Amino acid sequence: METSLSNIERQQAILSLLQRQQRLKIAQICEEFSISEATARRDLEALAAQGLIQRVHGGAIPLQHATPEPPLLERSQEQADEKARIGKLAAGLVQDGETVFLGSGTTVLEVAKNLRDRKGLTIITNSLPVINLFAGLETIQVVCLGGILRNSELSFIGHITEQALSEVRADRVFLGVRAVDLEHGLTNDYLPETMTDRAILKIGREVIVVADHTKTCRVSTAFLAPLTSMHTFITTREADESFIAALRELGIQVLLA
């Protein structure tokens, strides 16, 4: 311990301490800096007022990067386990050093979570949560497509997005869809997104569609593309076997998580 620090230095020290530990109690701070509880509280109060930490009863925790997640959050709970399994399996298809496109939606976000430790990846995406997931990582380059932010999905769509897509290519494209059906192909529920998604399908050497089993044998409102526009389909064991067999019949690689 150094000699008495000024309040600002101490607060900076607390902040960096809090980056490493996931939680700091008042008592810990008192001991570490040899100060009274009152002062420790005042320091945390000051840091919280600056929005640098999250105050909790008994201490403080680091600020969970306050990135928004409105309706996306609720939906991500559904079939959370299935999506996690899909994410893990799908991420295994990616080699270090590749360029990968990640679309919007919670299932693709699960794929993204399993790619954070990889080295030398280039991530192209139109999903704000995906960008936030990779932002600040030194080993991964992030390319955002831009466009108009769609609040319900936190994804970028529109003319600007499609124009940006014409400038990039990816080794693998991971796309989530609302519904997959043998007869009606890939469908989504939001028409304006269709043009953007079609453009996305064209930029990848391998197109990988991910969807939990509740989305199979279903049809949504907006036709996106025929089944054969995807090379690989990843879902879970819970999916209907005959449906899977029919996809394989079409030459589509099907992986079950």
Add this chain to the structure above:
Amino acid sequence: METSLSNIERQQAILSLLQRQQRLKIAQICEEFSISEATARRDLEALAAQGLIQRVHGGAIPLQHATPEPPLLERSQEQADEKARIGKLAAGLVQDGETVFLGSGTTVLEVAKNLRDRKGLTIITNSLPVINLFAGLETIQVVCLGGILRNSELSFIGHITEQALSEVRADRVFLGVRAVDLEHGLTNDYLPETMTDRAILKIGREVIVVADHTKTCRVSTAFLAPLTSMHTFITTREADESFIAALRELGIQVLLA
């Protein structure tokens, strides 16, 4: 110990002393240079006004620039008060319903914070924190430019960004710069960003540059644009008066927060 130094020399000595030691107390300075507390305080005050040190109760500490941490978050503390004032004043220039471009940097982020309650705005930006700030707000449309994510600033730059810029126009453009100088104009410290920033300057009817006073009368490494490419300059009362007068002489509207 040298014999009596002039105030300027002494301040430089204090500065270099402060680079080695991580903290200097008033008493230390008094002893080291054989000066009174009053003079020691005046020296620190002068250095702090130039944005060269961080003043604390009882002494001073170096700026946190050297931290390899997420620099944006840390840096936002410097001149935090000035930036907040600028943000408030600048936001007042925006009318409900307008289309506004917001650039990267902590000062512009302060402007953004003061625009969250507005109705019917369209926000165009290449700054990830700005996007996150407005994401999910129903009354505000967000347009992201896309591009390669620059980790240190969390902003998007590059070819994709510039291409997207050619598709949009804004009523007002808010831009932060690293340095503003009468002779050398607007300068930044990161060369690859220059092309993007120049493209940004072209999309607005009114270009508003924001910078706290420590960035005035300074020059950075990469030339961005002449002073006359901005219509309005917003800084704080602390800025040098003759500098402000000279800007007004050039026909630039100067606002002091």
Add this chain to the structure above:
DNA sequence: TCAAAATCAATCAATTTCTTTCAAACATTA
């Protein structure tokens, strides 16, 4: 649900540090 324990916010006093003010010392220019 209640009660004990922990934590908190609010306040006060003691200490340190800061700002302001003024006058003396010093340097600069005419």
Add this chain to the structure above:
DNA sequence: TAATGTTTGAAAGAAATTGATTGATTTTGA
């Protein structure tokens, strides 16, 4: 040398920081 402006030091009142105390609030465990 005289006049002017800058830098310095000293002193008094203002402000900030801290630790202690009190009573309120929240959490925890039965």
